Amino acid sequence: MTTLPPTSNPLRAGVLEDLSVDPCVLVIFGASGDLTGRKLLPGVYALAKNRMLPSAFGLVGFARRPMTDSELCAKMRGAVDKYARQKPVDDLVWDDLARGMRYVQGAFDDAAAYEKLRVTLDELDRQRGTRGGRTFYLAVPPDAVRTIVENLVRAGLCPPPGTGSAPYARVIVEKPFGVDLASAKQLNRDLLGLLDERQVFRIDHYLGKETVQNLLVLRFGNTIFEPIWNRNHVSHVELTVAEHIGMEGRGKFYEQTGLMRDIVQNHALQLLSLVAMEAPVAWDADAVRDEKVKALRALRPIRTAEEVQRHAVRGQYDGGVVRGDAVPGYREEPDVAKDSSVETYVAIAARVDNWRWADVPFYLRAGKRLGKRVTEIALHFKPLPHPLFDTSAMSLRQPNSLVLRIQPDEGIALRFASKVPGQGVAMRDVAMDFRYGTAFGHESPEAYERLLLDAMRGDATLFTRHDEVEAQWAFVDPISGAWREDRVPLARYPAGGWGPAEGDALMQGDHRWSKP
Amino acid sequence: MNTPVSDALGRIERELRALWQPDETGNTKPHATTLNLVALHGQDGCAFLETLEDVAARLGARTFVVNVDGRLEPWALEGDVSAVCRLEPGSLREAVCAERVTLRFGSMVGKRAASILDSLVESSLPTVVFAGPGAPASVLDALAGAAGALVIDSAELGVTRAAELAQRQSAQVHDLAFIRTRRWREMLARVFDEPALAPALGRVRGLRVLHAERTEHRGASAEAELLVAWLGARLGWTPGLSDAAGQAVEVSIESQARSGVIPGCMLSVALTAELPAGRLSARVERDADGEHLSWTVESPHAPTQVRRFATPRRDDAELVERAIRSFQADQLLRETLAFARSWKAHA
Numbered sequence: 034m035t036t037l038p039p040t041s042n043p044l045r046a047g048v049l050e051d052l053s054v055d056p057c058v059l060v061i062f063g064a065s066g067d068l069t070g071r072k073l074l075p076g077v078y079a080l081a082k083n084r085m086l087p088s089a090f091g092l093v094g095f096a097r098r099p100m101t102d103s104e105l106c107a108k109m110r111g112a113v114d115k116y117a118r119q120k121p122v123d124d125l126v127w128d129d130l131a132r133g134m135r136y137v138q139g140a141f142d143d144a145a146a147y148e149k150l151r152v153t154l155d156e157l158d159r160q161r162g163t164r165g166g167r168t169f170y171l172a173v174p175p176d177a178v179r180t181i182v183e184n185l186v187r188a189g190l191c192p193p194p195g196t197g198s199a200p201y202a203r204v205i206v207e208k209p210f211g212v213d214l215a216s217a218k219q220l221n222r223d224l225l226g227l228l229d230e231r232q233v234f235r236i237d238h239y240l241g242k243e244t245v246q247n248l249l250v251l252r253f254g255n256t257i258f259e260p261i262w263n264r265n266h267v268s269h270v271e272l273t274v275a276e277h278i279g280m281e282g283r284g285k286f287y288e289q290t291g292l293m294r295d296i297v298q299n300h301a302l303q304l305l306s307l308v309a310m311e312a313p314v315a316w317d318a319d320a321v322r323d324e325k326v327k328a329l330r331a332l333r334p335i336r337t338a339e340e341v342q343r344h345a346v347r348g349q350y351d352g353g354v355v356r357g358d359a360v361p362g363y364r365e366e367p368d369v370a371k372d373s374s375v376e377t378y379v380a381i382a383a384r385v386d387n388w389r390w391a392d393v394p395f396y397l398r399a400g401k402r403l404g405k406r407v408t409e410i411a412l413h414f415k416p417l418p419h420p421l422f423d424t425s426a427m428s429l430r431q432p433n434s435l436v437l438r439i440q441p442d443e444g445i446a447l448r449f450a451s452k453v454p455g456q457g458v459a460m461r462d463v464a465m466d467f468r469y470g471t472a473f474g475h476e477s478p479e480a481y482e483r484l485l486l487d488a489m490r491g492d493a494t495l496f497t498r499h500d501e502v503e504a505q506w507a508f509v510d511p512i513s514g515a516w517r518e519d520r521v522p523l524a525r526y527p528a529g530g531w532g533p534a535e536g537d538a539l540m541q542g543d544h545r546w547s548k549p
Numbered sequence: 550m551n552t553p554v555s556d557a558l559g560r561i562e563r564e565l566r567a568l569w570q571p572d573e574t575g576n577t578k579p580h581a582t583t584l585n586l587v588a589l590h591g592q593d594g595c596a597f598l599e600t601l602e603d604v605a606a607r608l609g610a611r612t613f614v615v616n617v618d619g620r621l622e623p624w625a626l627e628g629d630v631s632a633v634c635r636l637e638p639g640s641l642r643e644a645v646c647a648e649r650v651t652l653r654f655g656s657m658v659g660k661r662a663a664s665i666l667d668s669l670v671e672s673s674l675p676t677v678v679f680a681g682p683g684a685p686a687s688v689l690d691a692l693a694g695a696a697g698a699l700v701i702d703s704a705e706l707g708v709t710r711a712a713e714l715a716q717r718q719s720a721q722v723h724d725l726a727f728i729r730t731r732r733w734r735e736m737l738a739r740v741f742d743e744p745a746l747a748p749a750l751g752r753v754r755g756l757r758v759l760h761a762e763r764t765e766h767r768g769a770s771a772e773a774e775l776l777v778a779w780l781g782a783r784l785g786w787t788p789g790l791s792d793a794a795g796q797a798v799e800v801s802i803e804s805q806a807r808s809g810v811i812p813g814c815m816l817s818v819a820l821t822a823e824l825p826a827g828r829l830s831a832r833v834e835r836d837a838d839g840e841h842l843s844w845t846v847e848s849p850h851a852p853t854q855v856r857r858f859a860t861p862r863r864d865d866a867e868l869v870e871r872a873i874r875s876f877q878a879d880q881l882l883r884e885t886l887a888f889a890r891s892w893k894a895h896a
């Protein structure tokens with residue numbers, strides 16, 4: 034039976050309000066894994082609890098270990114009890130979700146398992162009214178992605194848009210998306226040989242964060258910021274993605290990955306492109322991503338060993354004290370080589386070569402075991418052209434900055450100079466601080482909630498497009514290459530500080546890293 | 550010369566300004582205001598006030614609790630200002646505070662409510678008027694005109710009065726009774742998502758709505774009436790309840806005593822319609838536990854389908870909050886109220 038889009042039903046008009054997801058089954062590959070329990074199921078539950086899911090909804094878990102439907106439900110309930118944002122878990126909401134939950138056991142390369150999956154999906158369509166809508170979430174190791182998509186396509190479960198009887202089939206792919214430019218290109222070729230780009234949702238959970246989206250609203254939903262958002266007024270931009278935790282048992286993963294691939298290539302460059310991009314012509318997936326790609330392509334390449342040495346710093350933490358606790362250095366972490374040269378800190382002085390940003394340094398730093406967990410973007414505005422008042426304090430010569438805090442305490446702060454009350458004209462810098470949690474009295478939804486919802490709705494604005502991923506790799510690849518060949522020294526920093534001194538030396542003139 | 554009203558107003562303004570002054574230790578309370586919420590109620594507003602408190606805390610609103618008190622001198626204005634603080638979960642630290650102003654008007658002052666509130670609201674923020682039970686009509690009319698949004702409950706006001714208000718206001722209107730029918734509307738809409746059943750929309754023959762008996766009010770429940778009116782408006786029925794082809798639609802609204810269900814709340818909806826191949830019958834019913842809805846569809850096109858859905862317990866504060874936050878156009882409600890009005894006039 035063919036299906037009509039729900040909007041052609043006159044009773045649907047206005048009723049959908051916030052229930053704008055079409056009927057859908059979410060199929061999670063890797064359903065017994067860590068990501069599913071920690072993020073995906075709590076996300077699905079929160080959507081259900083806040084009535085953002087359609088009433089025709091089903092969930093299928095796919096993994097290798099044997100499990101029954103009810104064992105999957107029990108496992109998922111345990112995870113939701115532990116990780117849900119809103120506790121205690123509402124039994125009514127959960128029971129309704131659980132009634133639509135199924136498990137399919139199989140290996141990713143086992144064609145028979147996809148046959149079982151198809152039968153399960155058809156059954157759910159009949160029982161839950163999900164009408165053929167499919168979202169496949171690949172919460173699996175990167176090398177399994179191709180195999181799964183091939184099998185889905187072979188089994189006819191993922192037809193291109195506009196063909197076949199299913200209204201839609203989409204695939205969400207987790208990071209890392211490749212390990213370098215060549216592998217990312219290969220993965221894109223593989224995927225786009227099997228699927229349409231409109232079906233592929235490459236997740237970078239940073240884009241699901243409220244403040245990241247708010248950055249776009251701040252820039253393009255207001256009139257006062259955009260006129261000063263350029264080289265005429267901004268002296269430099271700072272981007273910080275800092276974590277205070279170390280390896281937390283992920284030493285083996287880090288030895289293969291390093292911070293550049295784990296954080297800079299994706300999250301940090303996402304933030305940079307959102308700050309640097311031009312206004313999109315519309316709020317839609319392609320228009321927004323076109324502009325982000327343009328900004329990434331305008332990044333001045335850092336290619337030769339000499340350029341890498343001058344504009345980038347890699348570091349690795351030694352033992353130190355973090356939040357009052359003595360912690361070991363990276364090389365003392367479990368599963369880490371005693372002579373490892375893997376970076377746990379990266380700082381880059383980047384340039385965006387276009388009319389808007391010529392000569393404005395974009396300083397980017399990211400690291401593990403830094404002073405605290407904070408992600409923020411700071412735009413520092415130019416110094417006063419001529420001081421009228423006593424500006425002996427450095428901060429008063431360059432009084433204005435706009436700080437966008439992504440985590441924790443999502444918010445925005447504007448720093449400006451103000452007169453100290455009294456007879457004279459003494460100035461002090463003050464901050465106008467806006468925190469989401471406080472102003473809206475609402476917890477922001479978790480990034481995964483938003484992204485799951487968007488993927489189910491088919492809105493790819495907050496997902497990374499193929500050319501965007503490639504532009505990100507194209508920028509970081511040569512830097513990583515020089516590091517891998519050990520042509521640039523590895524700086525050391527004590528855990529709990531703000532990174533190596535070499536990171537400070539990247540800053541030009543009187544620019545300084547601000548203390549977040 | 551100062552009048553008692555302007556004196557009282559001056560005092561309230563001073564108290565409002567003083568609220569966020571630093572205390573002896575130099576600390577100020579963290580505060581945030583995102584809108585003005587003007588709540589109007591009659592004498593018996595206890596449950597309403599609880600709801601309101603909850604809403605104000607969720608929204609970070611400067612709240613005005615307004616009523617007309619017949620025991621006051623006609624020209625008296627009494628008011629209190631306080632800070633209402635939300636605590637950080639699991640601690641006694643104040644997370645964020647907002648202002649609350651309680652205003653009691655003498656009978657004459659009520660007429661000037663709009664001007665008084667005008668000087669007390671945070672003028673750069675939107676103002677939402679929330680009409681609670683027993684809200685005095687004249688004050689509601691006066692304030693509604695100046696508000697950006699109006700939250701009413703036709704279960705309190707009656708559908709006809711709600712329709713009048715909606716017709717008169719250019720402000721966004723939200724009706725809690727209508728919002729409460731959302732789940733039911735969604736369930737009915739689902740029936741016709743199936744393309745084979747969609748043609749039945751033009752040939753509805755019967756609609757039977759059952760609601761929990763109301764003890765205090767006579768007549769049908771607003772929710773039941775709004776559900777009928779919504780279908781009528783959406784499907785282009787006439788006020789005399791015939792469909793576009795002139796065929797009559799048999800509509801009945803009945804009530805039944807049911808413990809554990811709030812009086813006036815919907816218990817079931819049954820719809821019958823004609824299809825070329827036979828009869829369609831769809832039923833949405835509240836289960837005996839009051840916490841689930843069963844959805845049953847019988848048609849010549851498929852085996853009988855039965856589904857059960859959890860239906861959240863009614864939480865008025867959440868409804869109001871959702872209404873205020875929603876940026877949805879209220880066209881659907883306006884259409885529905887307009888239909889309800891002409892249908893009731895016709896009857």
Ligand SMILES: NC(=O)c1ccc[n+]([C@@H]2O[C@H](COP(=O)([O-])OP(=O)(O)OC[C@H]3O[C@@H](n4cnc5c(N)ncnc54)[C@H](OP(=O)(O)O)[C@@H]3O)[C@@H](O)[C@H]2O)c1
Nearest residue numbers: 063064065066067068096097098140141172173174175207
């Ligand atoms: N965990 C996180 O917080 C996080 C954050 C960001 C991105 N990611 C990415 O998300 C992906 C999944 O991460 P994870 O931490 O959830 O991994 P994980 O805990 O190792 O889980 C892997 C899952 O895949 C299944 N699986 C593996 N090989 C299979 C095969 N050949 N056939 C069938 N099932 C197979 C496993 O099933 P069995 O256990 O039943 O064998 C398990 O359910 C990775 O790409 C990771 O980089 C994870």
